[in-house]
Structure formats: structure tokens, C-alpha cells
Amino acid sequence: MKDKMTIILFSGELDKAIAAFILATTAAATNMDVSIFFTFWGLNILKKSKFAITKSQGLLQRMFNFMSTSKLPITRLNMFGLGPWMMKKLMKKSKMASLDELMKLAKMLNVKYIACTTSCGILGLSKENLIDEVDEFAGASTYLGEAMTSKINLFI
Amino acid sequence: MKDKMTIILFSGELDKAIAAFILATTAAATNMDVSIFFTFWGLNILKKSKFAITKSQGLLQRMFNFMSTSKLPITRLNMFGLGPWMMKKLMKKSKMASLDELMKLAKMLNVKYIACTTSCGILGLSKENLIDEVDEFAGASTYLGEAMTSKINLFI
């Protein structure tokens, strides 16, 4: 049986997403079973490029989804004022993989994407709003089941 | 012997507190022993409704406690500008439990609340400033003892 790692990706910032996917792909490359549980802001990373707006959503849900479309992956303008533009520029310069490339690699290595059903419910998100690479929609009990048998569990 | 989970709740934001309590109550409902260690900003969640100000506190401590009373659980105005109002509204709409309800449930399920003595010391908080549901005041070594024998340890 393979060793396991789980990551709860709660944050929607670019820098934290990159950290999560570097850990996930490195672990999967060394033959570990890796699950990422996307919840709250982390769901933005799974949204399709076009605005995740559908008729079944209420006004607040539409506003929220409009403001957080995945085409605008903005890291918080943190204490150093380093914008996402600067960060991407620096990553490219040091020949590091972009988030898109890391996510492609993750799928090749069978990293499992689990979208949190509770958060999806709050935001009015359904299967059609998220990228096809999502493996499963599940809640906290599914996460706990995975985490119980994992050697490494991180909340990012 | 029961399986255990520990959570360090360092953050004082509404969204992270909700994530912590969803995990805690789900785990406790499946018969796990759950401890939440409240430290730094996380202590705001444990403050009584009225301002946690007492005569023994210095000016800075009073200012701090005045600014962070638990009657104003403000989530950071994060990258999407979604205020706590919007968030609570969306949670209600999708029939999700509020933080207050989750905390009541947590107590019914015997989730243990540990308040960090070091942080309490910095902020001039004593037993009378915090809600009665706090089970224990303890430091990092108590946390480490719990975490050593737990299957899941998260820092939120």
C-alpha cells in the first residue's frame, strides 16, 4: 500500500496554490497517493476560465463568482506589495513551472482533486462550473477518512 | 482508544473559523477525540460578547481587546471584497449552520477548547473574559502532547 498525503487547499492566493502543487507533484512523483481537497477560496483554482455563472445562482452568488473568476488569479497584495505580475515574472525568469503547468503535471501523476460540496453549495457552484479534472465532490467526512490513513496532512 | 485530531486555530477570520469547526464537528460526530487549541487571533472567537476589558489590563491591551470584540466577527476583506455580511447571507441561503450553531454542536460532541496561556498573557485575557465553554488553559507543551498521539494535526 502506498504512503498518502492530503492537502486542504483553503486559500485562493497564487503563491499558496503554487506551494500546494509543488508539494503535491513532488510527493506523487515519488509514488505517494496525493489528494487535494479544495474548499472555500481554493475552489477558485478549479473554476473554468469563463465566469462560473449559471442561471440557477442568486444575485450574491453571481457577484461572488464574477469577482473571483479563475482568469484573474490575484494573490493578495501582501506586506511587500509584490503583485502577481511580479511573481509570475520572477518564476518564469528562474525557469519554474507556472501554476497551469504544475496542475497539468499533477493530473499526469494522478493527484486526486476533491471539491468540497459544502463550499460549492454556498457559492452555487456545480460540476459544469469547474474544470473536468475534478475527480470527486465530497464533504468533510471524506476528507477525514483520507487524512486518517495519511502520513502527511496539511492545511494551506 | 479513540482516534484523535488536533487543530491549532491561530486565525481570527470567520471563514477559517467555520472551516475549523466543520472539520472538528464532523470528526467528533464520527467518534474521534478533537481538541482545538485557540491561539493569537483565534482567541477572539472565545471572547464573551461584551468587550473583554478589565481593570487589570493596560492601555494597549484595552485598545486591542476593544478592536477585536467577538460581537464583530469580521473576516479579512480578502481579495474578492466579499465581506462577512455576504458570506453569512450565502451560508444562510444554503441552509448551512452558522458559526454560533457549529460551536454549540461542537460542545454537544465534546470537542475540547484549549486557550493558549501565552497569548492570553500578552492580551491580558483571563478566564472571566472568555466564554464558559473553554475547557482548559494551557501552553505549547500541552498542545504537543496531544498532537503526538493524534492522527490528524492541522494549523489553521
Added chain:
Amino acid sequence: MKDKMTIILFSGELDKAIAAFILATTAAATNMDVSIFFTFWGLNILKKSKFAITKSQGLLQRMFNFMSTSKLPITRLNMFGLGPWMMKKLMKKSKMASLDELMKLAKMLNVKYIACTTSCGILGLSKENLIDEVDEFAGASTYLGEAMTSKINLFI
């Protein structure tokens, strides 16, 4: 064989750094093996006092390092508006060790400092820019190796 703990210190804020070092020193004092893996903003804590700027860095890297020198450990002006000045003042008043003192203690207790090579590459940081106490430069696979055999793994 000793019990182990690993901490990924991703954040560069004063309050989170203090939390990490309180946990690290308490664990090391009770005879655990502790490794802190400094990545992204966490690297700021390891920078030498003078600006970590060298000729080999490009303009963006210089700007970044100029803005985040370790002489200005600014915690994010979080929801309560509590600045780092207030925080340090309160810590001193309650006779708590400062971050500098905690870091000295950590070294006396053999807490291992690992600087993330990927982040160093992005920021153009080399050995000479960081304090001498850094034990090792390594990537995610080294972290995972440590974490696999640790009882407590936290992402801060």
C-alpha cells in the same frame, strides 16, 4: 530514535513566525527533532539585516528584496489594525521572548533550518544573503522525506 516535528514556514508575518518558533522550541526542549522548512515569505526571517541585494540579481529581485529586508519585520496590518509595534510592546510587557530570542534558543536546541532552494532561486537569494544559522538548502523532496517520519507536520 527521537520523535520528530516539521514545520513549513511559508508566511513572513511576525505573529506567525512567533507561533512557529514557540512550537519549535517547546518541542525541541522536550527532546524532539524539529525541522523548519522556510519557503516563500518565510525566507524573509532568514535574511541578514542589511539588504539582501547582490550584483547577480535582476531588477525585480532587487526590488523584492529591498521591500522585504529582515530589518523591517512587518506583520500584515490585519483586521484589528494591530501593528507590529503594538505586538512587540505587548510581548515585552508580558515578559515573552522576542522573535530574535526565540531564534537564538532554537539554535541552542538544535532546531534545523532548511531554506527552500526553489524559492531562493525565484528571489535570487544565495547563501551569502541568509544568516549563518541555515543548516541546509533543499527542495520539496527533502521536506517530504522528513515529514513522512514525523509525528507532527504543520504548514504555517
